[in-house]
Amino acid sequence: MIDIAPNTNGLPGIAALQSVVGALMTVGLICAVLGVIVSAIIWALGANSSNPQLAGRGKSGVLVALGAAIICGASVAAVNFFWNVGQTV
Template structure:
């Protein structure tokens, strides 16, 4: 039976890589909030100007930015969940 777990000290630079990944997650969340604000403005402008195409694009933008925020925020939990599922196989 083989028992292998992730090794956090096996390679040099792991801590720096963790810092970089955390910074990228932060940037992703900030950009998701920015996209949500811009999409909400486009949705409101499209609704008020009787432009259904623009309003629809704004709605899609709001949904996509919320989805991106969920993925960025829950990425560590998702990876840990699927790691656990993979270990159970």
């Protein structure tokens, strides 16, 4: 029987790589918040100026930014979930 598990000591720089990935997740979440704010402003401008095209793009931008935030926030949980599912096969 083969028993292989993730090894955090196997290669040099793993701790630095984890730190970089955490920093990239932070940047992604900050950009998602900025996207929601900018898209909400565009949505409001489009709605107040009777411009349905601009309002529609603002709505789409809000949804895309929220989706990006969900993906950034849930990525670790999703990978861990599928890792655990894969271990039971």
